[in-house]
Amino acid sequence: MYQTDMYEGMLAETVFVPGADGELINAYFARPLGAGPFPAMVVIHHMPGWDDWYREATRNFAHHGYAALSPNLYYRAGHGDPEDVAAKVRSEGGVPDDQVVADLEGSLNYLLALPYINGKVGVFGTCSGGRHAYLAACLLEGFDAVVDCWGGRVVMPPESLSPNFPVAPIDYTKNLSCPILGLFGEEDRSPTPEQVAQHETELKKHGKTYEFHMYPDAGHGFFYYHRPNYRQEQAVDGWEKIFAFLEKYLIAP
Amino acid sequence: MCTMIAERVKIEGSGKGTGGWFSVTQANVSYDHPFNAPVEHALNIDFVNEALGTEARVAVELSAESARYLVETIQTVLEKSEVGGFLE
Numbered sequence: 001m002y003q004t005d006m007y008e009g010m011l012a013e014t015v016f017v018p019g020a021d022g023e024l025i026n027a028y029f030a031r032p033l034g035a036g037p038f039p040a041m042v043v044i045h046h047m048p049g050w051d052d053w054y055r056e057a058t059r060n061f062a063h064h065g066y067a068a069l070s071p072n073l074y075y076r077a078g079h080g081d082p083e084d085v086a087a088k089v090r091s092e093g094g095v096p097d098d099q100v101v102a103d104l105e106g107s108l109n110y111l112l113a114l115p116y117i118n119g120k121v122g123v124f125g126t127c128s129g130g131r132h133a134y135l136a137a138c139l140l141e142g143f144d145a146v147v148d149c150w151g152g153r154v155v156m157p158p159e160s161l162s163p164n165f166p167v168a169p170i171d172y173t174k175n176l177s178c179p180i181l182g183l184f185g186e187e188d189r190s191p192t193p194e195q196v197a198q199h200e201t202e203l204k205k206h207g208k209t210y211e212f213h214m215y216p217d218a219g220h221g222f223f224y225y226h227r228p229n230y231r232q233e234q235a236v237d238g239w240e241k242i243f244a245f246l247e248k249y250l251i252a253p
Numbered sequence: 254m255c256t257m258i259a260e261r262v263k264i265e266g267s268g269k270g271t272g273g274w275f276s277v278t279q280a281n282v283s284y285d286h287p288f289n290a291p292v293e294h295a296l297n298i299d300f301v302n303e304a305l306g307t308e309a310r311v312a313v314e315l316s317a318e319s320a321r322y323l324v325e326t327i328q329t330v331l332e333k334s335e336v337g338g339f340l341e
Contacts, residue, residue: 047255048286080307083288087299088307091281093257127286128255152255165257189293190256220293228291 009033010062012055017071017110020102025075027107028055030062036116039250042107042143043070044125044132046221047094049086050074053224061124064243066250067117071107073100073132094128096164097135104136112142120144120250122178124242125151127221131169137180138172145249147242148182150220152190155198173202179209181245183238185218185231213241256294259283268300268311275309278302287314296320 002008012030019025028050032038041061045054050072061068073095077088089095104123111121122145125133130151137146153160156168180203184196191199193214203210215222215234222231223238260282268277277300287295295314302309315323334340 048288078307084307084310086288087281087297087310087312088301088303090255090283090285090297091259091261091299091301093259094255153257160257229293 010059012059012062015069017069018106019071019075020099020106023076025072025103025106027069027071027110028058029067029069030059031067031116032062032065034116036067037118038065038067038116039246040067040069040111040114040117040121041246042104042111042121042123042133042136043068044104044123044129044136045070045073046125046127046129047086047090048127049082049089051082051086053226057124060239066122066246067111067114069107069111071103073103093162093164097132097166100132101135101139104132105140108136108140108142118250122146122246122250125149126223127151128153130154134169134176134180135172137178138169138175141177143178145178145246146176146180147245148180149223149238150184150188150191151182152188152195152220154191155195170199170202173199173208174206176203176206176208179245179249180211181242182210182212183241184212184214185220185222185234186214186216187219190220211241211245213238256283256285258285264300266300268302270309270311272308275302275305277309277311278304284317288312290314290316292316 015029016024017027043058058068058070074085074089077085123133123136123143124147126149130148133146134148137143154169200212218231218234219229221229223235262280264280266277267274279301281299283297298313300311
């Protein structure tokens with residue numbers, strides 16, 4: 001825990017990291033200053049884009065001692081105001097799952113190659129990023145913990161599958177390679193509490209290590225202080241749970 | 254959560270964005286997260302010209318009820334214009 005007489009420093013900047021098909025994509029990278037070794041996090045932005053909230057969240061992980069990398073999953077949609085770029089992706093129905101997973105593999109490998117990493121890497125995401133985090137933890141080897149915040153469409157009816165989204169993430173559960181923390185709101189409509197329960201049943205069935213929390217009086221995106229869905233008490237508790245979970249799996253011996 | 258419910262349609266017209274007037278060539282309609290409207294989901298319409306870059310966008314974020322009323326109103330205005338012989 002931080003003490004007032006400690007030295008503290010952080011480097012935060014834009015970098016380029018390998019993405020799908022070897023293409024370089026940009027990413028926001030924040031890390032504590034010092035020799036480390038630091039645990040690392042891949043921080044996956046939400047559907048509204050690679051925006052200010054995600055820059056803050058990335059720095060928040062660095063503030064807590066993590067080398068945190070947030071890749072721009074909308075890189076191929078062009079550049080401009082994050083909302084305009086995200087609006088374009090929204091109109092296209094999102095980014096394909098296989099491209100996202102390949103981009104996240106590039107970020108994972110980028111972090112693992114750094115000389116000041118302790119070898120442990122977690123993955124965090126909210127909204128579509130929560131779903132992407134779960135996909136990555138199921139389809140890639142190398143993550144040591146996953147945090148899924150209200151990721152919808154983990155449970156998908158067959159009629160919603162498409163070439164871009166060919167498999168419902170819940171169907172990959174048997175391949176989940178690390179412990180998962182899930183934070184959800186009772187008033188969310190995607191994922192609904194029933195879908196979260198279905199996900200939990202699947203995790204239990206396959207003997208996975210999981211910790212799910214369903215918050216009352218909260219809906220979707222209750223961490224976002226700039227949106228009406230913000231819930232102060234639940235958000236504070238949620239962040240505490242995230243850092244306790246990550247400490248257990250990425251720091252503790 | 255992101256619904257991923259979106260449709261794109263070719264259109265002809267003009268829109269006024271932050272950089273002034275431009276030709277709009279496409280309308281992107283979605284029912285998904287808005288950026289500004291204080292609700293979880295909205296009926297979003299983006300009038301865009303992708304050839305001019307992502308900033309060539311005129312955006313509205315409407316409640317479902319407002320969107321339905323808007324559709325009815327557009328139809329009413331077009332019908333009146335047609336009856337009056339004004340449609341080009």
